[in-house]
Amino acid sequence: DAGVTQSPTHLIKTRGQQVTLRCSPKSGHDTVSWYQQALGQGPQFIFQYYEEEERQRGNFPDRFSGHQFPNYSSELNVNALLLGDSALYLCASSLPGQGTDTQYFGPGTRLTVL
């Protein structure tokens, strides 16, 4: 049973560039959430995708956008990168309607902005 997978593992970009991160949910899950974890902090919710639509969004600027595909995989796009965007980006998948809607996390993508 495949867990949540993310690619790439690490990424280095420069200020002003754009980046795309990818996530495949756990087998049988149809909902994907994205979180940003800065060094020494807890994860912060960016948004959640369900049925290819953004269902809920956290307090992040419009430079952060996403997409969900018919196979439930998802992408996170960040435009006009800032130094402060350096963080671990975590994807989580879940299956609503299971009561707890428990979110299972992938290993993350470490983004460094120079």
Added chain:
Amino acid sequence: GEDVEQSLFLSVREGDSSVINCTYTDSSSTYLYWYKQEPGAGLQLLTYIFSNMDMKQDQRLTVLLNKKDKHLSLRIADTQTGDSAIYFCAERPVSGGSNYKLTFGKGTLLTVNP
């Protein structure tokens, strides 16, 4: 709004019990989760509890919930060096089924000394 607080550090000796504490502020019905993060890795779900429960036990893990004080604790029995990690408390208030985000604390670094 939601706010989750945790003590930042805990150090124990191998074989002792560890108790990691968390307080939350949301007053509605809520799910409360414990996640473990090892260095350079994603988040591993350990256990969860709903706010209508007082206690949940799962092998070496015991979760206690004091609803009046909005205090949650995770007890790890017979702590091993492999338990050394950062432990995150997270909550997800259930508000008419329209809230999907997890709000995390900053994490507690557990160090287990041989």
